Amino acid sequence: MNLVKGGFLLTLASLALVGCGSEESSSNNGSSTGIEGDLSFYTSQPDEDAQKLVDAFTEKYPDVNVQTYRSGTEEVISKIKAEQKAGDVQADVLLVADSVTFEDLKEEDLLLEYKSEELSEIPSNLVDPEGMYAGTKVMATALVANTANVEEMPDSWNVLTDDSAKGKTIMPSPFYSGAAAYNLGVFTRNEAFGWDYFKSLKENEMTVTKGNGAVLQAVADGEKSYGMVVDFIVARAKAEGSPVELIYPKEGVPVITEPIGIMKDAENEEAAKAFVDFVLSEEGQELAAEIGYTPIRKGVDAPEGLQTIDEMNVIDADISELYQAKEDDKKEFETIFGQ
Numbered sequence: 001m002n003l004v005k006g007g008f009l010l011t012l013a014s015l016a017l018v019g020c021g022s023e024e025s026s027s028n029n030g031s032s033t034g035i036e037g038d039l040s041f042y043t044s045q046p047d048e049d050a051q052k053l054v055d056a057f058t059e060k061y062p063d064v065n066v067q068t069y070r071s072g073t074e075e076v077i078s079k080i081k082a083e084q085k086a087g088d089v090q091a092d093v094l095l096v097a098d099s100v101t102f103e104d105l106k107e108e109d110l111l112l113e114y115k116s117e118e119l120s121e122i123p124s125n126l127v128d129p130e131g132m133y134a135g136t137k138v139m140a141t142a143l144v145a146n147t148a149n150v151e152e153m154p155d156s157w158n159v160l161t162d163d164s165a166k167g168k169t170i171m172p173s174p175f176y177s178g179a180a181a182y183n184l185g186v187f188t189r190n191e192a193f194g195w196d197y198f199k200s201l202k203e204n205e206m207t208v209t210k211g212n213g214a215v216l217q218a219v220a221d222g223e224k225s226y227g228m229v230v231d232f233i234v235a236r237a238k239a240e241g242s243p244v245e246l247i248y249p250k251e252g253v254p255v256i257t258e259p260i261g262i263m264k265d266a267e268n269e270e271a272a273k274a275f276v277d278f279v280l281s282e283e284g285q286e287l288a289a290e291i292g293y294t295p296i297r298k299g300v301d302a303p304e305g306l307q308t309i310d311e312m313n314v315i316d317a318d319i320s321e322l323y324q325a326k327e328d329d330k331k332e333f334e335t336i337f338g339q
Helices: 002-028 047-060 073-085 099-107 117-121 157-161 178-188 194-203 212-220 231-239 269-280 282-291 319-337
Strands: 037-043 064-070 093-095 137-146 169-172 207-209 226-230 244-247 260-263
Touching (some): 037 073, 047 064, 047 269, 047 282, 064 073, 073 178, 099 319, 117 269, 137 212, 137 231, 157 226, 178 319, 194 319, 212 226, 212 231, 212 244, 231 244, 269 282
Parallel strands (some): 037 093, 169 207, 169 226
Antiparallel strands (some): 137 226
């Protein structure tokens, strides 16, 4: 009887150990989260950066299959609007350049309210109070100069209208880049610039190209001496050995926060919320800094070569006014530059 009883207890103990081992394995591979399925991610981030974000997320949530659509902010939104018209928005989660774009989507009732627990560590002024979107990083538009072409680095946006820079400057188009569209609204509502500044840029033979990447490439190659461009790609290129210098002009810089939000009719709402949480988490923000962005979360340092938002002299304008005037601003820009 003792042998039988002992064998029975041994069997129970073995089964318990097997169960514990199975539970531990489940926890280690992430399947215990219960979050799974397809997730459609629309973004304007550079391809490589978007892929690093997706890879880090799926390492934590291996049962989620993320499908990414990437283009410039204006083209991403055009795609969403076309899908809306067809009655079937495909995106679950959206991460594009600026809050003005999200204000448009909010106005059209295309966003889902979600107040992530991670928001407690994000500056409240960089989060939509209604919970429709939240900034994910700090990206300033600044000057880039080619160090082989330029002997003395400028400290002002006025270099782009100087006779010495005629035909040697380049900027992204507000018809493709969300940052450029936002910048246009901010600059033209600032007394130091206004529409006269853009007319002067045109007179000084400013080249307008598709996006920020093309601006950086033209300056790095020496084709142009100066460019108007988002700061993080300049710092990254300089660290990799490109002959470029990043300059934060004394008049100030416009800043976008590349917000993230969930589409109202998201098919995988649970995975979309997990994705938002991850992007705003300490882990997600450390990844952003590792890639080369200035994080938006408190307590996570900016990469070398970039200023934090506290160090920047930020120029801005009323978000509601920018949203209302966005299309008119682009039409005026088209009148000046013939885009």
